[in-house]
Amino acid sequence: MFQIQRTTLVALALVSSVARADEPTSGSIIEVSGQKKGLYPIAAPMAPEGDAVAKEIANVESFDMSVAGPFKVVDPASFLANLKEEGLGIEVQKWKDVGAYGVMKYKVSGGNVEFRLYEMSKGNTPSLTKTYPLGKDVRTVVHRWCNEVVKYYTGEPGFFGSKIAFTAKGKGTSAIYAMDFDGQNAYVVSHNSSTNILPSWSPSGGQIAYTSFMRDNPDLYISGAGGGRPKKLSGQRGMNTGASWSPDGSKIALTLSKDGNPEIYVINASDGSIVRRITNDKAIDTSPSWSPDGGSIAFVSDRNGGPQIFVVSANGGSARQVSFNGSYNTTPTWSPAKGKHVIAYTTRDGGSYDIVTLDLDTKNMVRITQNEGQNEEPAFSPNGQAIAFARAGAGVFIAKSDGQGGKAIKVWSGSATGVDWGPAPKD
């Protein structure tokens, strides 16, 4: 009898538990409408080897992706995954749990480095895989990989591996410098003891134009991007300043004051001969910037009072004012982003100088800097996703051009002005 009772009790217990199970028989739906906005969280964990090369690769990856534009790098302190066990693979849920949408992995072996990009939505199959020979220049290899990652997500290559030129101020003198966009490998371009200002990269990246007082007059010179003996391109009486190359590299817009008043001119990049005069106004017209489509030139003029940004056809004609905020706006530069008509410039807001962008189509303004010192002379990255600028007495900084991503990152310390960002590196 005891056996019967025990068996019966077990069976009854089972039935009872099934009867209590809360199986869904119906439900309700809430329609949620989210908006795509914000940055894409991507993780760049260091390979488990943890040696100097592994550290450098992880550091460069993290830096590149943090300034790339639409990304934010997940804090390594939050990682839950066992990197040693994972190796080049991935345990998706552990990365999802720390909020990562993408994870960049790599492994160095046999003189090569294999990179993998995983997307959490695609599980443990890598979305992108690249292998490069690992020479002495580890940074360049990582920049190439990060460019591929940015291209995978945005369709546009990244700007990693590009260079920035700027004027470094010394005691009573100033020199043209160039460096990697992340502040590494800085070198002098202008080898003279005079004052050298306002560098401008040629579209090919092979040359830099700048104004030098080496023969007392502010003349325009061109030198190789690596430095070397400069060639005088424009030595008109008075100012020969603020060079801006046409997109095809055949012409240069600049300010000449040969007739007394500073005006915008276009000269041939090959011999410095004047092609045409763009402005003709009794006001001061300076700081030309050629649009990426080659059709327009933005410049600064005080013809309506204080200095404001104007845009004129590259063939000349009447100029239209495009900046209307405040009473002091200078140093315009065009975004190279395709399909957009955006300029960045320096604006005076109260007692401080800040960088803003202005969409000429939508009139939408984005503030890039605020309450962070005196900022001036912006320059867009080759893909338009970042802006470099000089901060008085502090150095050269990089910020995301959409205004997201928090504070700007310092890439060069010192007294700098006249920042210009070179073209994208060639593979």
Place this chain on the structure above:
Amino acid sequence: MKDAEIQTISLIGTVVLTAALFAPVVWLVPKAEAHEPELKEMETIEASLAYRKTPQKQPQKRLKAADPVEKPEGVSRDENKKVDKKDEEKKPKKDDQDPLAKFKHPQDDDSPTGKPVTDIGQFNGDEKGFADETKGDPWMQQLAADLNYTPPEIAKGNGVPVGCVRLNADGKISDTKFFTRTDDDLQTAAEAAIAGLKKIRNDKPVEVPTHLLKITTRWLCFKFNVRPS
């Protein structure tokens, strides 16, 4: 009967009874699993959030009509004649007193007792309206708001994941599940939203209003759409 016979009958009885009890169990379990609700069978709840637009002056509710001019009652036609104060000061009889007076509160009438929290149809600063005009139950709206579903700007995918939660009466989330998976970045964003909601609601539970218990104790699902920017 001998002991052996008793044991045999007992064993047979046990087997029969066990079979009789287990058969429905085996049959019912897959049946119950098969009864997962089809999305099309689910009830749709309006809990969309109202987003702040250009502030507009909404029709204002009249809280109280202007007090009429009091006129003394009486047969006299002389409007300036004062009413006998004795009548005014006369205390009401016990039977005349409102027996429910002690249960009434100053707020029971529509007299302005202070600045109203908000006007009908206006927003309270949380980008979440809570008047009738803004639709939806406030508790549901807050739940949807706590989801904070914001896929990154470069998120890939066009799918519409459907993720569900079940809540206890105390407001804690007991279970989560995805009825529709899209295997794209929007799925990752939806999973992050559900995980975030679970953390928020389990750390600081918001008790489920009684009238919603019937809904929240079953699968309460979120259809993750993307609003054009």
